[in-house]
Amino acid sequence: MTENTVVKRGLDAEDYIQLIKVFTLSLEEHREVMNSLNVFPVPDADTGTNMYISVKGIVDNLDKADPYQDLNLLSKDVADFALLSAQGNSGLLIAQLFRGIHKGVSSSNILGLSELAGSLQQSYEYAFNSIHEPQEGTMITVMRECAKIASKYSNTNSTNFKKVLEAISSRAKTAVEETKSQMDLLRQADVIDSGAYGFSVMLEAAYNCVESDENGNVNLRVDGTNSFIPEIPNYYSPKEDFFQSSSHDEDWGYCVVFAITGEDLDVEKIKDNLSDKGRSLVVTGSEKVCKIHIHSEDPDEVINFSKNFGNISNENITNMDEQYKEMKENISSQVSSEISLIVSAEGEGIISFLEDNTFGSIKVLSNSDLDNISNEDFGSIIDDLSSEEIICIPNSESSFEKFKNFSESVEKINLVNSFNDAQLISAIFSFSPEQDLDNNLSIIRSSVDDCKSIEVTKGDFDDKESFVKRLKDDNLAGDFVSIIYHESSPQEHIEFIQGILSEEFGVNDTELISHSSKLYYFTLLVE
Template structure:
């Protein structure tokens, strides 16, 4: 039987196994462009799960699994990370009420994980992590029916999953063409191998994640001031029996703001901003015992951070006068607010000028986590908050925010590119009704065509295109259409394939590796080729992508 402590050890071992091989998983990505990196996203997600597991003092396998689920939910990055978090969430559901888990319980939990993950994906595709996880669960069930112990169940599950992984190229033509197996499926099996190693007493040496890779940060200087009517951030766990998550959430709904109540019948995590933390603790203790209580005075923290930032932004000789200025008071809650993900400071400034309240640095290679998005939403003092992911690999993480933030209406506008984000903002009406706003913002996305110019990070074959590392690539709607060795030439050919001359407006963001002179050279060509088209050229300062195009 697997105990709660062993489940912790399994999670640590699985995380270490993936940390060691995350770059191998990244290398399986089909497209040769700088990408969100499947292995890296899954690694960040499971590391977050391990941190929450290590924090819990719960002794049962159900309690540890619940903590793992919460950690993975909040730390989920990219589509692969979100799917992994849903697998772990379902596993936790399958282990609810169990002090220990035998082979049968493990098999049931794996199947529950698969069921939960499939429900989270709108259009499941065969040959992905979902397929591998499904076959893993089938392998576990077959083994459990024969009375196998947990180790044998997981080994049989892994074996069936490995056979399935090897067949993924036959299920997805893009995998076969690239000569690789599915990256997400490989990542999941690596985690599973770590679980087996832990149960067999094998040690997987830990590797430390560099601090610079831990969390992408919001753009400095454009963060909205949070309403501090409720200055005490109060967070803790309640442990007991027959805990009613919905009832607790309902009882606390009007006690403060930024309320989060999630968990199981045996352990519930509560996060809320309140005027008096003692009243919340008095209420919660009626349900069970309190653990890991943390209370922070956000007003004091906010004042210290605001003062430090102000002192950094002014000349040293003028700091004494600035230090005497009074801080602004709480921000009044408005009807609508917007959170957007941006790839560079220039793009962030454009978003800000179009009404975005909170901008998060993110995009390819640095997908923000669900927790990053949750924190950004909570910083916006508005009844209705719209999230613009602006990247297809962030949309799923954004959708999870709606399950976590319940004290305001959250709308996910599924923007998959920066130009789509701009289009959504243009169609945004600050005085309109929330549902109509969301619908109008989303309807405009189909009118935008997006393109990018970047570079190849590896040799590859894509369709009829033979790609060499370092080649300049032109993408249209995330599909490689042009290759070459010169940026300007690839940019011109990409625009040509976008039929840009047939449109009225062309928006261009040039990246941090493009000089102003190079951008002006592109401008001159555009204006000479089609003087009738309105051109908007901005220094986006985005990494990895030399140019981002939007035509409409």
């Protein structure tokens, strides 16, 4: 190398475009792995899809643009493209990487070691500040750890870009593994954070295709074989009982993503004003364009409220309850059904609730159908389930007697002594297909015995004082109450119960389940 030889000490504009394409191809290959790991902030199996769509959106916009020579101009457009194409929580967070890179190369036309260190640090700060309530054990955590490694090398005499990128990628992998112990939700599901995993895939792919020669020249090698794509691991999905434990915690609502455009937008003000409109709030952008991600029960309310700040565009609204149900069913289908449940219930509301919240094989028979079913027809139902053992869980005295009669002729029927819908629901939440028959029966029967339920009659709505006294006499105490109400009951009766639970007992967490049984009006299941 002569004295006048110019060393290419980092990635230029052409390399950066190729690198984004490398990111896109790698995320596409790892998309399903990320989806299967996705439990935070909502187990809806879309993190991989959102990250892939978000980065692919950058490539799609670049393909329409004129060629770039100036890295600073390119990085600015890439940052804008990333913001507008971002989908979901993970998409908005990964957009901060491209904003960070733009900031890092603002005074340079090359992405070298010092620019890389500045980019990663700025990406972490952008990501952290965009979240209303940042948590440890996410992509942001891994961004921070990678920034530390990059900063350490930038303060040494190291000029080997490839070696530094290897150290950053290696730390990303270990930081991803650590996420499982940093967040209770991940620990319960026994998985790593999916968004953090996707970020580490991008860094490993970058390392795999970057070359640094003995003179310090840095180049990107993409040979058309896609050999840079990291190996897809045999990661497993969340533990089956994770869905059981979280199945009735809450309704997930809708994932709402949209852009606000205007003049002199105040990102922090927008974030503060939207903080009480939902959960998992991410707000990021500039004075002219801002991107919002929020989980809300009422998307229209959020969108209409946000019109106060500017013009709304790029709306994307997805039903997370449906995504959660699909993910749960996918996991459930992988579990062998050695034990199936046959239960009795009356009413579309409670039947749907039981089907949606049972992990494993279940057949729900309406009480009216059960009353009229023959031994032969019941035998056909059991044959269709193809399980070695059957657990029957009744919800009334009559259904108990019916199941008992069937059990006398079918050896593999195991009967639970439950006599109302509250006991039925408690039994359902205790069932786990991972447990053997004896353990399941023991746990289910114990939950039925311990079930705390209070029946509410129509007369209770006429005398609030006496009703409250009866609830206190019954020692109503708990953090969560399922209100099982007759489908014909007026809304004011439901609100009457909710009001008493909140005002008199401090219970604000309730679940509404309708039924059509003639045996009772309301039942409160206290947990």
